[in-house]
Amino acid sequence: MKKVFSQILQHKISIVLIFTIGLVICALLKTQVKVDYDMNDYLPDSSSSTVAINLMEKEFGGGIPNARVMISNVTVPEALKYKEKLLKIDGVSDVMWLDDAINVKEPLETQDSSVVDTYYKNKNALYIVTIDADKRVKAVDAIRGLIGNDNAMTGAAVSTAVATQSTVQELAKIIKIAIPIVFFILILTTTSWVEPIIMLVSIGAAILLNEGSNLIFGTISFVTNGAGNILQLAVSLDFSVFLLHSYEEQKRQGLSAKDAMLQALNKSFGTIFSCGLTLIIGFAALVMMRFKIGPDLGLALAKGMCFSLLTVFSFYPVIMIISDKWIEKTRHRSFMPKFDLLGKVVSRIMIPLVVIFCLLIVPSYIAREKNDFYYGSSHIFSSSTQSGKDSLAIDNVFGKSNNMVLMVPKGDTATESKLNNELKKIAEISDIISFVNNAGAEIPMQYLDKDTLNKLESNHYSRMVLTVKTEYEGEIAFDTVKKIRATAEKYYPGKWYLAGESVSTYDLMDTITDDDVRVNLIAVAAIFIVILMVFKSWSIPVILVLAIETAIWINVSIPYFKGYTVFYISYLIICSVQLGATVDYAILFAHRYLEFREKYVKKKAIQKTIAVVAVPILTSGTVLTIIGYLLGYITTHGILKQIGILLGGGTLLSMAVVFFVLPGLLYLSDRLIEKTTKGVKFKHKELEE
Structure with missing residues (x-):
């Protein structure tokens, strides 16, 4: 890769020109991308x-x-x-x-x-x-x-229409708040007033390229539109931070800007590329979902990570070199403390923390599966919003209610009448509007007015509109759907069609619960293989994946212990996103640990590693946490709100595991790592100070 990077740095103007043209084109294309807020549109066609x-x-x-x-x-x-x-x-x-x-x-x-x-x-x-x-x-x-x-x-x-309007306004508000906060964090963690600007410009370029290229999909989901750009900003910040810290290390050795960047690119390529690849795979695993919001978000984010990698390996280093004089003129002292003390503290308490961590693995895994879930969109707005108040007002007067529509082949009024009468026996059905119920099977169709007839009869089918006294989803609603389907099958085997929000939500539940195991297994297996190839180790992938997966299980088990209901789509997305977004921290930690382990005994290597990786991990993790919580507390859309809150909390948990538990896991597995990792030679125990 050294020759490639050398060519990139030699053609700075060409790189800037190519990116500028691409950004102008994508800025125009992004206005043509449509957003779909209806979850039912993402059910499988079958x-x-x-x-x-x-x-x-x-x-x-x-x-x-x-x-x-x-x-x-x-x-x-x-x-x-x-x-x-x-x-x-x-x-x-x-x-x-x-x-x-x-x-x-x-x-x-x-x-x-x-x-x-x-x-x-x-x-x-x-x-x-x-x-x-x-x-x-x-x-x-x-x-x-x-x-x-x-x-x-x-x-x-109504929910879809309100979400269409409110989410756009709320996302604009989030961006206005997030950018200054991210800028402030970058000011704290860098040593030049210009570096944060360059970093944000670079990441913004990658986001704009991704937004414009979303036109290839024609329409994107509200989840992709609402969380995609924010997630790309937060998770791809790692790449720039990792490269910047490597670049600063090289410059401190007296190299010129160009030579320092060339060395930094070569030295950090493996870490950044492996982190990017795990992100791409983690997001791409969502493509395996039958519920089409998964592929929609997964493809967009995987594509976004490709643009982020392309940008950090070309546009970002070029802009850094071009701006070197300004960077040097605007140097300031580091506002971050040294983290040597943290390394010493962790080295003393890491073994008890590993014990506590191990005790949490099984309970958190079991608890995550015992959550209560919402599968549809009927609860996306809380009672504090206008939509929530309206829903409550209607329920207070008329009770819980929704409508389903049953279609059966036209022509056999006697069978329709039997079906109609048996449907009335289902306790949850309060009313049926149908030809045989309203006109009676004995009244010829020509005696009905045209408008009424058109509602109930087509060229091939009769239609029954059922008013059902249940919520749109839940055990009673889903049981009612099963009863209606069973009754229709009794009289019209294989020839009936039932539709309604409860019906779609029931199918949605079947679809996305089937997706859970498959998507997570694929994501975990793929990331395991990437880490195995990068480290050439059988033990390190097990340690890193177990560490982050347990952080995920703890995160998604919290709603169970707090007693609140989770949107299943939020749960499913966060399981993949948290894995892809935060396994980077574990990969970076392991990379630096192996480097230091060749020079120092294991406890000293742990301390050195924590001191070196603290700033880049805290920079990225803090940004991801803040952006997650901003999304969680500003948006009124329930699904996006939960994605944000789970992302913020999940990032904190992943950082805690990487800083306080992973050191102990590596320490205890030190001998195993040395034996199962190709090309490493550790300091021997007898040399320990």
């Missing part, structure tokens, strides 16, 4: 709920009901007028209310009270609304404009 939704849109020209709108203090005539106004909103394809279930011209007191209370209760009208996916934001804004803040709306379409 899942039964996805097949049902696609068929329903084809047969009926619209999707499933995806919003509930409540208007308070209205009479029946006023409620009917509001229904007409809702139907006129661009993007609203269907609105169902009480008049679709009963004849509202007759006294409500004479009607089935359970049906009436489903749609109209204490002068509150509840509408079941279907909003087109491509007009969600516009339609939800229009509905809010119609009903005002005093009334309420909830549902998947």
